Amino acid sequence: MKDNSISDGYRTCPVPVSSYKKVLLGHGSGGKLTNDLISSVFMRIFDSPELDTRHDGAVMSLGGEKIAMTTDSYVVTPLFFPGGDIGSLAVHGTVNDLAMCGARARFMTAGFIIEEGLDMEVLEKVAASMKRSCDEAGVRIVAGDTKVVEKGKGDGLFINTSGVGTLMSDEPLLPSGIKEGDAIVISGDVGRHGIAIMSAREGLALKTSLESDSALLSGMVEDLISEGVNVHCLRDLTRGGLASALIELSSVSGTGMRIDEAYIPVSEEVKGVCEILGLDPLQVANEGRFICFVPAGEAEKTIKILSRHNAGRNACRIGHVDGRTSGVYMRNLVGTIRKIDMLTGEQLPRIC
């Protein structure tokens, strides 16, 4: 009988794309490529114990006082988006990073990289927005820097902010503080910032009323600490979304984590856009959400405190730290369990 099998010559696949020789956009996505870049270049070369904590900022002693320090850069397009702008984002991000270390922000620096041709009015609006956010956070900008690059060599405006704060808690809050049995509490629904930015971008004709979740988290953290919640660790959710934050903390702390999809708050609009574009809400960026690791018995108290704040009104418990597993596992809506993975590169919408 004639063999109808397809020729062996066609059973093959292409040449592998191994490590990239150039930096890709995906290296800034907050997912696996970002982690690779940080480990293989910066951590290896800079080699400091503070970087080894892999937290949002570093805690150090200076003249007997414990201080926290952090830095971040903002390259968002468009500069103004529903629910915020690059200026408020730059202040929120740095204040929040300090809050995640258990520190109250005190002083900030701001570096501006401006593209030739930017409207002066835009720059003033951004600066005014920064000032408002600083006042709200009780922080002062004490030093700055300005550079102008040729037209076409920037994206309008980039901002770098650094912040110094003083510790509110007796001990710094670090990933190593996470303990088996801890409850994982999230401060609100996920994915709003990423989807609001995507919707506002030219070329994506999605009409939504979604606003970014960009917000100051320091008030919530201050209340948790001052009201005696035994916080083990905090982490704000940024570029890589909830998935990247959990996986990184699981890896750094050497613990397993279990979450339940049914408890993870996602707004109907975020869900809808994610379905259309083929994105996972767990991997979409946030700018005003954080997760808390607290003893299981203190989860209710934590939720109650967070819920008093506007940015924490949807706070809820989404899972727990599990000693039996390593990695992050999620019980999904139909009852089966799957491992959560970090985004590989950039989030790219699917074809169909």
Add this chain to the structure above:
Amino acid sequence: MKYVDEFRDRVSVETLATAIRGITTREWTIMEVCGGQTHSIMRFGIDELIPRGITLVHGPGCPVCVTPVEAIDRAIRMASMKDVVLCSFGDMLRVPGSSKDLLGVKAEGGDVRVVYSPMDALKMAVDDPGKKVVFFAVGFETTAPGNAMAVYQAKKNGVDNFYMLVSHVLVPPAMRLILSDSNNRVQGFLAAGHVCAVMGYDEYEGIAKDHWVPIVVTGFEPVDIMKGIYMCVKQLEEGRFDVENQYSRVVKREGNPEAKRIMKEVFDLSDRKWRGIGNIPLSGLVLNGRYEGYDAEKVFGLDAVTAEEDQGCMSGKVLRGIIRPDECGKFGGACTPEHPLGAPMVSSEGACAAYYNYKDREKNEG
């Protein structure tokens, strides 16, 4: 989007799982044709909910996976040219060509842009007459009407700096090829709901009859897929081989006549090479003579760019349902989403990526 939640309802899924167990008396192998269905199956763990005797195998329905390496190389060649803007849907940017991918070309300075619609690429051409805007048109019958409309509008409005690099493929010829293979183990199909929404399913009736296989047009949510499996197993157990429509809320037998009309206006059928599978006669679409001025391949002489597929991975067997991704020796070791040997590990709808991202359930003790 409560509409989606209804089709992810745990009780409905469990009820269907019980019903499938109730009618299954022997082992069956069913192929889900579409990569979106594979993604859902793995994401929601549907393979864990059905009886062990029912094997779900992945089909060739991931548009990124089946786009031949030489088409990627041609896109890369275009993207490297001066004053050219190469536009594509997101997924395509990560797929490896012979030596690099489009993201790599972008990092080297090529003007590669992600668009959400071919009409966005056309608008780019209108807004920037100094550039040649090339849209890399890939995918199945699902994306073909939109792409056809962009070329139609370009001609109607006299836009002369817009081109299309066409690598469209059609599902039914691939299903026939799979069924004709002596290694075939597929006994029933879950047909791709979105493809049938455009094309209808009368063409599938000939396949079911010629090859004695049941075909169930199926959607993408967990309840859809469980119901599609139930309908398929029921036919297999009863010895029937009909085409049935689980996805009737979206799909009609005749499909979408307007979408089919615009496809016919712009495209002709052609032989097409499928990555990992090889040439399948009359399985592709090309711009017809009336629109050849928009055909990037002809205008820029890209047909001279050829490429051989490397002997690196077994994706051809995966795409034909002969092996599951985790039956490949390189799966998860030499081949991961960060270092893919083949396209099915790259695309979000690729079978290997779906298995890699969702398959790790060894510690599912509850």
